[in-house]
Amino acid sequence: MLALEFPPLSHIVNWPEFAGDDTYGINKVILVYFFAVVLTLLVFILGRGKDLVPRGMQNVAEISVEFIRGIVRETIGHGGERYMPFLLSLFFFIFFTNIFGIIPVIQMPASARVALPMFLAGLTWVVFIGSGVVANGPVGYLKSVLFPPGVPIFLYVLVTPIEFISVFLVRPFSLMVRLFANMLAGHILLVTFAVLTSALIVAKWYVIFLPLPFIALVFFTAFEVLVCFLQAYVFTLLAGVYIGGALHPEH
Amino acid sequence: MVLCTPSTDSPLNRLFIHTRKQRKGIAPMLLAEITNKGLAALTYGLGAIGPGIGIGYLVGQSVQAMARQPESAGTVRTTMFLGIAFVEALALIGFVVFFLAGA
Numbered sequence: 531m532l533a534l535e536f537p538p539l540s541h542i543v544n545w546p547e548f549a550g551d552d553t554y555g556i557n558k559v560i561l562v563y564f565f566a567v568v569l570t571l572l573v574f575i576l577g578r579g580k581d582l583v584p585r586g587m588q589n590v591a592e593i594s595v596e597f598i599r600g601i602v603r604e605t606i607g608h609g610g611e612r613y614m615p616f617l618l619s620l621f622f623f624i625f626f627t628n629i630f631g632i633i634p635v636i637q638m639p640a641s642a643r644v645a646l647p648m649f650l651a652g653l654t655w656v657v658f659i660g661s662g663v664v665a666n667g668p669v670g671y672l673k674s675v676l677f678p679p680g681v682p683i684f685l686y687v688l689v690t691p692i693e694f695i696s697v698f699l700v701r702p703f704s705l706m707v708r709l710f711a712n713m714l715a716g717h718i719l720l721v722t723f724a725v726l727t728s729a730l731i732v733a734k735w736y737v738i739f740l741p742l743p744f745i746a747l748v749f750f751t752a753f754e755v756l757v758c759f760l761q762a763y764v765f766t767l768l769a770g771v772y773i774g775g776a777l778h779p780e781h
Numbered sequence: 782m783v784l785c786t787p788s789t790d791s792p793l794n795r796l797f798i799h800t801r802k803q804r805k806g807i808a809p810m811l812l813a814e815i816t817n818k819g820l821a822a823l824t825y826g827l828g829a830i831g832p833g834i835g836i837g838y839l840v841g842q843s844v845q846a847m848a849r850q851p852e853s854a855g856t857v858r859t860t861m862f863l864g865i866a867f868v869e870a871l872a873l874i875g876f877v878v879f880f881l882a883g884a
Contacts (some may be wrong), residue, residue, distance in 0.1 A: 539880065601859075604855075669869075704867075704874075707873050707877055708866060708870055708879075711876045712873065715876060738791050743782045764862055767859065768863070768866060771863065
């Protein structure tokens with residue numbers, strides 16, 4: 531049958547260094563980080579225009595600010611404007627690191643390496659706990675998290691450990707795994723269909739099946755664009771929900 | 782992508798090889814072919830059933846809510862994505878475990 535050899539996982543996500551050694555080298559993933567930072571800064575810089583009728587990049591920036599403001603109003607509510615820069619840059623940074631998985635020549639979503647999602651989830655963890663501590667005081671925040679009101683007193687034996695695990699451990703872990711696994715799965719999906727397509731090109735009579743994996747590849751590439759946006763949106767939304775829950779613990 | 786390659790490394794395989802010595806038959810030999818990778822793939826498939834049902838139910842109910850009350854579509858959509866994110870996490874943890882076990 532087909533000489534179909536799926537590359538091992540390390541071939542898909544590991545890239546050789548252009549310069550430097552194994553520990554402090556520059557490879558494709560580092561370049562994607564760099565590009566994403568530059569593009570995120572560009573959104574902020576180009577959106578600084580103050581024309582009454584926005585044009586070009588100012589239009590894009592205003593639409594995205596409106597979009598993030600909608601998230602902030604729904605999730606954080608009162609006092610959420612302070613978190614706009616954080617959530618906006620979080621959204622754009624994740625979106626750009628994801629979308630580099632689609633862009634030809636680069637085709638590596640930097641979020642498919644666990645370091646970036648881990649860092650972002652840790653950052654969000656620090657921000658939402660920090661904002662809760664600043665807003666309610668350390669004791670007040672811990673009390674609102676570990677001892678939610680309206681629970682019969684003997685149930686706290688059960689509720690407190692569950693709340694501790696779910697808020698302080700499961701939240702950052704699920705944020706990390708969601709972004710990482712979604713992007714890795716999408717990347718592997720694209721690699722699978724690309725390998726299939728290229729294997730069919732060199733095959734003999736199997737060529738009649740050639741359009742099928744190619745159409746699937748195009749379709750999944752379009753689907754990946756949606757996933758990139760959706761993962762950035764979900765990450766920002768959840769960060770907003772966690773910050774809102776830490777600021778206003780009563781609801 | 783070969784999912785079931787015979788290898789003597791996995792503890793499960795050692796167990797079945799031990800069984801094969803004791804009683805000869807086709808079933809233990811077939812079982813000996815199953816390795817960690819194959820089991821991981823199978824288990825991820827099993828683990829994807831629950832979140833699949835969950836997301837289907839969730840989105841269906843959200844569409845119904847949006848159709849019945851179009852003016853609250855924005856709130857319903859946000860809550861729907863939140864719910865999807867939580868349900869999907871289970872399937873994605875299964876996906877990560879699949880890689881950890883299959884590696």
